[in-house]
Amino acid sequence: MKSLREDALRIIEDSISSVLPERAVEQELRKLDLGDKIYLVAIGKAAWRMAKSAKDCLKDKVKGGVVITKYGHSQGPIEGLKIYEAGHPIPDENTISSTKEAVELAKGLSKDDTVLFLVSGGGSALFELPVDGVSLEDIKNVTDMLLRCGANIVEINAIRKRMSQVKGGRFALMASPAKVYSLVLSDVLGDRLDSIASGPAYPDSTTVEDVRKIIRKYDLKLPRHILQSLSEETPKSLDNVETRIIGSVSKVCESAKNVAASLGYNAMILTTTLDCEASEAGLFLAAIAREEVEKERPLKRPCAIILGGETVVHVKGTGKGGRNQELVLSAARGIKNCTGVVIASVGTDGTDGPTDAAGGIVDGRTATLLEEAGIDIDDALNDNDSYHALQKVNSLIRTGPTGTNVNDLIFILCDETKVREN
Numbered sequence: 001m002k003s004l005r006e007d008a009l010r011i012i013e014d015s016i017s018s019v020l021p022e023r024a025v026e027q028e029l030r031k032l033d034l035g036d037k038i039y040l041v042a043i044g045k046a047a048w049r050m051a052k053s054a055k056d057c058l059k060d061k062v063k064g065g066v067v068i069t070k071y072g073h074s075q076g077p078i079e080g081l082k083i084y085e086a087g088h089p090i091p092d093e094n095t096i097s098s099t100k101e102a103v104e105l106a107k108g109l110s111k112d113d114t115v116l117f118l119v120s121g122g123g124s125a126l127f128e129l130p131v132d133g134v135s136l137e138d139i140k141n142v143t144d145m146l147l148r149c150g151a152n153i154v155e156i157n158a159i160r161k162r163m164s165q166v167k168g169g170r171f172a173l174m175a176s177p178a179k180v181y182s183l184v185l186s187d188v189l190g191d192r193l194d195s196i197a198s199g200p201a202y203p204d205s206t207t208v209e210d211v212r213k214i215i216r217k218y219d220l221k222l223p224r225h226i227l228q229s230l231s232e233e234t235p236k237s238l239d240n241v242e243t244r245i246i247g248s249v250s251k252v253c254e255s256a257k258n259v260a261a262s263l264g265y266n267a268m269i270l271t272t273t274l275d276c277e278a279s280e281a282g283l284f285l286a287a288i289a290r291e292e293v294e295k296e297r298p299l300k301r302p303c304a305i306i307l308g309g310e311t312v313v314h315v316k317g318t319g320k321g322g323r324n325q326e327l328v329l330s331a332a333r334g335i336k337n338c339t340g341v342v343i344a345s346v347g348t349d350g351t352d353g354p355t356d357a358a359g360g361i362v363d364g365r366t367a368t369l370l371e372e373a374g375i376d377i378d379d380a381l382n383d384n385d386s387y388h389a390l391q392k393v394n395s396l397i398r399t400g401p402t403g404t405n406v407n408d409l410i411f412i413l414c415d416e417t418k419v420r421e422n
């Protein structure tokens with residue numbers, strides 16, 4: 001009989017593997033007939049792995065292509081493809097030069113050609129060509145402003161896409177009359193395709209009026225020429241695009257549910273769009289865990305209650321940590337002395353905040369162990385120092401960079417232990 005902790009780590013490993021780029025691309029391409037004149041454009045942090053998988057599947061049907069990923073995320077040459085690395089989360093000169101290569105490729109195609117467009121998180125920074133009158137410096141400054149102002153990714157990208165020749169469906173227009181098949185690894189809650197990497201090949205559901213509201217909401221101070229670029233409308237329909245989501249937090253949660261069930265747990269998915277403050281989420285999960293331990297509801301034990309999403313942390317302290325680590329540290333307070341329960345939370349990309357941890361796992365003893373180690377949970381949370389607190393009691397989860405990036409996986413595991421120790 002494996003421990004709850006061992007089962008938790010197995011669920012994490014197996015569910016993340018279900019959305020690794022290679023596997024996701026290969027499974028989808030098996031279902032598609034893209035003809036034999038395919039031009040590949042891959043953007044985002046998983047671009048190299050998605051492109052490698054596609055090239056291995058399609059072989060000489062791929063007549064050329066451009067891969068643009070984050071520094072340190074490519075793994076060598078791929079025959080027939082041009083591989084570039086560029087800046088993330090702030091675009092740089094390499095972003096511009098490599099995007100120009102992709103645009104040149106797309107603009108020269110005919111109606112018999114197909115663009116296989118492989119999209120993953122981080123694409124907004126890595127795939128960029130400013131509209132006339134907007135400079136790379138403008139893009140850098142506005143990106144930095146947007147990342148700092150507290151806007152969510154849909155709001156951020158509603159603005160970024162209007163400063164760009166290749167976002168908001170405009171890349172698909174460039175490729176026309178060629179057909180564009182997009183395979184997307186979603187890192188946006190709710191899988192809004194016009195927000196993922198700012199939707200280069202997807203009709204834009206945001207409007208100029210939406211942008212005006214965002215500017216007012218965050219009191220953004222933008223120069224006149226930038227405001228001018230934001231007043232241009234984006235394409236609302238495209239006739240040459242097909243899009244498929246091949247990996248998302250929903251898929252990770254479904255996989256986690258299946259793995260938990262295979263391990264004998266009654267499993268349910270509570271939500272795939274959790275997006276509140278991390279420490280509040282931790283207290284909420286602890287309350288659910290206590291309900292299971294003390295009243296065996298909503299599920300019959302042994303059980304697994306699974307959530308997906310991306311919580312937030314408004315960092316005010318000087319400590320080290322990440323939203324997943326903060327969530328479980330906060331949860332540890334609420335399950336103190338509970339037996340037969342663990343709560344785990346990880347970033348599916350394997351990095352949680354500026355740390356080497358993917359997240360953390362706690363149980364009913366964690367709070368006591370921290371006390372014995374002289375660590376006050378509230379103090380640690382106030383200083384945003386979840387990493388050092390969890391490290392002290394062997395509660396960090398490390399996976400290393402996974403190569404995928406589909407938000408966070410959070411879950412409660414309960415075994416059949418009947419009582420709560422007082």
Ligand SMILES: Nc1ncnc2c1ncn2[C@@H]1O[C@H](COP(=O)(O)OP(=O)(O)OP(=O)(O)O)[C@@H](O)[C@H]1O
Pocket residue numbers: 121122187312313314315318319320321322323326347349351352353354384385386405
């Ligand atoms: N000490 C800390 N404690 C808790 N959270 C922190 C701390 N430092 C940073 N963070 C949070 O980590 C977030 C960044 O997380 P991370 O580096 O995992 O990137 P991400 O949001 O997953 O984006 P990406 O798509 O690039 O992976 C910041 O937005 C911040 O809220």
Ligand SMILES: O=C(O)[C@H](O)CO
Pocket residue numbers: 120121122123124125153157187188195196197198
């Ligand atoms: O690149 C981006 O815009 C974010 O990763 C969301 O997809």
Ligand SMILES: [Mg+2]
Pocket residue numbers: 347349351352405
């Ligand atoms: Mg991340």
